[in-house]
Amino acid sequence: MEKRKELTVSAIENGTVIDHIPADSLFKVISTMQIETMDTTITIGNNLDSNRLGKKGIVKISDKYPSIEDMNKIALIAPTARINIIKDYKVSNKQKVEIPDNIVGMFKCMNPKCITNNEKMKTKFAVVEKNGNLQLKCHYCEKHTDQEHFETI
Amino acid sequence: MKNKSLISINDYSPEDYYRILELAEAFEKNPNQNLLEKHVIASLFFEPSTRTRLSFESAISRLGGRIVGFSEASSTSVSKGESLADTIKTVSQYSDLIIMRHPIEGSARYASEVASVPIINAGDGANQHPTQCLLDLYSIKKTQGTLENLNIFLVGDLKYGRTVHSLLMAMSNFNPTFNFISPENLKMPEEYKHFLDKKGIKYYEHEEFTDIISEADIMYVTRVQKERFSDPMEYEKVKNAYVLKREMLINTKPNMKILHPLPRVNEIDTNVDEDPRAYYFQQALNGVYTRMAIMSLILGIK
Ligand SMILES: [Zn+2]
Numbered sequence: 138m139e140k141r142k143e144l145t146v147s148a149i150e151n152g153t154v155i156d157h158i159p160a161d162s163l164f165k166v167i168s169t170m171q172i173e174t175m176d177t178t179i180t181i182g183n184n185l186d187s188n189r190l191g192k193k194g195i196v197k198i199s200d201k202y203p204s205i206e207d208m209n210k211i212a213l214i215a216p217t218a219r220i221n222i223i224k225d226y227k228v229s230n231k232q233k234v235e236i237p238d239n240i241v242g243m244f245k246c247m248n249p250k251c252i253t254n255n256e257k258m259k260t261k262f263a264v265v266e267k268n269g270n271l272q273l274k275c276h277y278c279e280k281h282t283d284q285e286h287f288e289t290i
Numbered sequence: 291m292k293n294k295s296l297i298s299i300n301d302y303s304p305e306d307y308y309r310i311l312e313l314a315e316a317f318e319k320n321p322n323q324n325l326l327e328k329h330v331i332a333s334l335f336f337e338p339s340t341r342t343r344l345s346f347e348s349a350i351s352r353l354g355g356r357i358v359g360f361s362e363a364s365s366t367s368v369s370k371g372e373s374l375a376d377t378i379k380t381v382s383q384y385s386d387l388i389i390m391r392h393p394i395e396g397s398a399r400y401a402s403e404v405a406s407v408p409i410i411n412a413g414d415g416a417n418q419h420p421t422q423c424l425l426d427l428y429s430i431k432k433t434q435g436t437l438e439n440l441n442i443f444l445v446g447d448l449k450y451g452r453t454v455h456s457l458l459m460a461m462s463n464f465n466p467t468f469n470f471i472s473p474e475n476l477k478m479p480e481e482y483k484h485f486l487d488k489k490g491i492k493y494y495e496h497e498e499f500t501d502i503i504s505e506a507d508i509m510y511v512t513r514v515q516k517e518r519f520s521d522p523m524e525y526e527k528v529k530n531a532y533v534l535k536r537e538m539l540i541n542t543k544p545n546m547k548i549l550h551p552l553p554r555v556n557e558i559d560t561n562v563d564e565d566p567r568a569y570y571f572q573q574a575l576n577g578v579y580t581r582m583a584i585m586s587l588i589l590g591i592k
Contacts, residue, residue, distance in 0.1 A: 250415050252396035256374050277396025278417055279298065281481070 147180060152199040154221040154228075155211060160184050162215040163194030169210050169289050170196075170203070177201055190217060210243055212236045213264075213271060213287065236267045244273065247286040251278035260290070292590035295402035295409040299420040299456045304463040307427055307437075313583035313592055314428050314576070317352075321579065325591050326355030332385035333359035334377070335412075336368060336392040341552060342412050342422075345574070346389050349581035358384060375404045382406040387589055408588050416452055422551060423456040425580040429573045430461075430508055433547045437464040441505050445471045446512035446532055446557060448478040453551045454512055458482055468493035469502060473528045476518060498531050504541040509534070510549045513557050536561040549573050 158166055163183045166172075172179055178199040187193035202222060203211070211218050212234035222230040242259035253260045253275070262282070266272035271284040291306055302310075317323075331350050335343050343361055350357055359381075368377055374392070378401045381388055388405060390398055391412040398411035398418070413419040431437050442461055444454045448470055458468065458478075468486065470478045474497060486493050496502065503509065514532050519525040533556060534548065547569040550558060554570065562568050586592035 246396075248395060250393075250395050252374070252394050252400045252414075255394050256397075256400065258375070258400065275396065277399045278415075280395070280417075 147197075148226055149178070149180070149197050149199050149223055150226055152177070152197065152223050153202055154223055155196045155198075155215075156193070156219045156221060157187065157190060158194040158196065158215045158218050159190055160192035160194050163196070165214045166194070166196065166211060166218070169214055170207055172196065172198065175201060206243070208232075208234055209237045209240065210289070213240070213243075216271075236264055236271070239263055240273065243289060244282065245288045245290055246275045246278060246280065247282040247288070248275065248278050248280040251275060251280065253277055291587040293408050294588065295398075295405075295411075296420050296584060296588065297398045297402055297409065297411045297414075298418045299423045299460050301420070307424065307460065307463075310424055310580065310583045310587065311428050311431055313586065314579040315432070317579040317582045318576075321352050321582070323352075324354035325586055326350060326353035326589070329355045329386045329589060330384065331355050331357055331585070332381045332388045333357050333361075334381060334388060334390040334392075335359070335361045336363040336390065336397075338362045339391050339413060341574070342391060342419075345577045346412065346421075346581055349578045349585065352578070353582055353586070355585075359389075374401060378405045378409075387585060410584065410588065416450060418456065419452055420456065421577070421581055421584060422453055423460050424584065425573065425577040426453070426457050426510070426549060426551075427460055428576045428580045429547070429549055429569060432576065433545070433569060434507055437461070439465050440507040441467045441469065443469045443471060443503060443506045443509040444478070444512075445499075445509060445534070446514050447476045447518060448472040448512075449476040450518060451512045454478075454510060455482060457510060459485075462486065462489055462491055466491065469496065469506070470494070471496045471499060471532070473497065473514065473524075473532070475524070476514060499534075499538060501541065503538070504543070506542060506546050508547055508549060509542075511557055512551065513555055533557055533559060534562055535559045536565050539565055539567055542567065 160183055180197040183194040184192045208220060213236060216236060218234050220232050220234055221228045240262045246253045246260055261276035262273035265274045273282045333346060338361060347357055374397055382405045385407060387408055389410045389412050390401060393415050395415035395417040398409055398414045402409040411418055411420055434440055448454055511534055516525050546567050548567050550570040552570060552574055
């Protein structure tokens, strides 16, 4: 079993592996992290068998490490994801992503009449619902934006 | 409260509400005091709202304060494309307190983050209008003698009406029972019902006026607007169901009071005005005393 996995998605020497991404969130993770603009080796796999998720996605990025902001973004888009930091082919740090309580300047407020969509400024949200369907409450217009409507800036 | 902006009713605690209401009562007894003599207050109305503006200006004038500002944005630098942040930072230099009304939601919160003086939100789009809510609390306390354990009826557009949402949040501190009367498509949103469930507050939903209104201590009526219906036929069907008429009040409590944020169109029949339960015009006057209290507390002169 282990061997077949190795064949599907090859190991990296140094970098980041984002594993256990729900298959339908993989491309959101890719665009949110702006992986398309990276110039190091990137390996992407999707619809891999997973005991926990049924089908999962995985992203391996050589020689790059995510910022806290990136991890927060992943937590919101793919709460089941695991981020593994790889040093010399070994997992040096394995962490479950955690949904932050507050988010600054990452998503758009879905209310078109919100000041954040009308003035040059950063958005700010409180995460009001962490289980199931994620809900963000805008610090300014107080409207809720749910997971289906997350749009990254 | 000193130097603290008032943006949302949730910014203040029940203790703050009581402080404001007590001071408003003192102003009602003795309205002409020169407490704001040395103050300049900016009144920035980025959209017109004559009623709210006059109420604030009356409150400032009674306290001897001076007013700078505008009553609509079209003749100002705002219409030339100046950002809200720049306008607010500039006006902060000219005044001790800014009262602002703006059509964009969240604008007042943002203004309070860039201003060097406190902001009072006089309405930011469909979001918040906290001074309205405080004058509603004042009207309730004044007529019922208490805010505790009251049966509050909210009638009309409960989905989009910001005044009913603010009132619900504020009153939830005082062990109320709520009754909601609205058309199906304008029901109280789930998030507010969820909030009441969590607090263990009882509420009942109705689609029409029934004998249940005999239990009301306060009936807060809002307008059901035609624009809220995608199907004009639906509006025609329900529009008369939410009009309060004097004959409907026969079995209601003698001390029940009818409130309305005004302007009224036809949701309260004019024959109700003669009934002692009609309170909406006094409610508007209470707005002046409540705003006098809020400004005095924020400026730290009371
Ligand atoms: Zn917003």
